[in-house]
Amino acid sequence: MQVETPTILIVDDEKSSRKILNDLLKEKGKIVLAKNGTQALELAAAQRPTLILMDILMPDMNGFQVLEKLKQSDDTKHIAVMFITALGSHNDETKGLRLGACDYVHKPFHAEIVQARVGTHLELAKQRRMLEELANLDALTSIPNRRQLEKKLDIEWANSVRTGEPLAIAMVDVDFFKLYNDEYGHASGDNVLRRIANILEAQLKRPRDLVYRYGGEEFCIILPDTESTGAQHILETCCKSVESLNIEHRESTVSPVVTISIGACICAPKAGESVEKALQQADQQLYQSKRQGRNQVHIKTLPEIESVS
Structure with missing residues (x-):
């Protein structure tokens, strides 16, 4: 600190x-x-x-x-x-x-x-x-927590509204994490979350690019001023970096090692639009990554976000 x-x-x-x-x-x-x-x-x-x-x-x-x-x-x-x-x-x-x-x-x-x-x-x-x-820090992983994420989202959303620059929001989930805990124990599971948090953080090179502990085995990555191609590159690098840790996961049907799935949305926010809708879209893309085999990235570009009703 x-x-x-x-x-x-x-x-x-x-x-x-x-x-x-x-x-x-x-x-x-x-x-x-x-x-x-x-x-x-x-x-x-x-x-x-x-x-x-x-x-x-x-x-x-x-x-x-x-x-x-x-x-x-x-x-x-x-x-x-x-x-x-x-x-x-x-x-x-x-x-x-x-x-x-x-x-x-x-x-x-x-x-x-x-x-x-x-x-x-x-x-x-x-x-x-x-x-x-x-x-504002998660006690387990020492990265910013969900409370800090909410503040950061409000700030970056407002910045994007003002500048017109795109904002990438990504949801990250550890594949078959419950099975990992059942097989190796919760202490090992906690260590996995710490190592994943550290390596995800290491992939984000710009000061405003940050990863947050969202809850459980989920993380959220915010990439301001980032369009689809750039986000795809960064998030695929995140996936590969976690796989490269080579943490054994015998219960995974995706890989013999721990992996992550990522879903993201790229949006160009406008005044009156809701950041919650963008989070929901990122979550839906995460579901697509899981449904189509896990250990991959799915991104949707949203020209418009539904306005707050």
């Missing part, structure tokens, strides 16, 4: 405060500076910082107002915000915490306190990111 360098956005209308905080925190991550609330909102949206340190008293809009706007946007509402304040009122601190601030640091700055509190919240943010990533 890749660990990213944290970004800290410091927002204060006083240049001296920005400099002090920059010097105190520059070893903890990338520092971005803003001198007012408007700049803070622009930079928060563009940079998606890990943590924001923000003064409460600023001329154009105060820190409370900026925090409220941050919380109104899906892109910035999860960013941790610490207030910088010279105010001593408990009411002000209470207000900030109720609006969603995670902590306060007080002026004049005490170097060790600032560093310790910022360090704590950066670590908490790192742990939150790790938990979010784990929640």
Whole structure:
């Protein structure tokens, strides 16, 4: 799991405060500076910082107002915000915490306190990111799970609607997997799924091409900006790569080793059309692959997808 360098956005209308905080925190991550609330909102949206340190008293809009706007946007509402304040009122601190601030640091700055509190919240943010990533990964195979697939499909479907580029969606099933489990045991079956997930992932060379654990012995492959010929090549390579693992399967009537069947549809989505229909079409092509002998790929190109009723 890749660990990213944290970004800290410091927002204060006083240049001296920005400099002090920059010097105190520059070893903890990338520092971005803003001198007012408007700049803070622009930079928060563009940079998606890990943590924001923000003064409460600023001329154009105060820190409370900026925090409220941050919380109104899906892109910035999860960013941790610490207030910088010279105010001593408990009411002000209470207000900030109720609006969603995670902590306060007080002026004049005490170097060790600032560093310790910022360090704590950066670590908490790192742990939150790790938990979010784990929640999107399949526990057995460590590839993205069905929850993440649904998000990716929505994104790529919208991209295809906007650009007019084709989208390939493929369903993958391990041939006679129940018989494999019965013969070799579930622990061996789990190992097969892990190995298949790894080798399928290795066949997908472009960053947006991804394989997901759909459930049981089924996987789903998403190939954005891919027409029929390209999809056929990639998916046939996936089939051959699994067969080349040479995992013994005495109970298979297709091959003496573990194989997969794949069904896919190539679609050019338009506004108002349903991604669920495309998944159903891919599933129907998977059924065709199974019915016609397994260990093969069947693809259907769909010029149109039925609109959502």
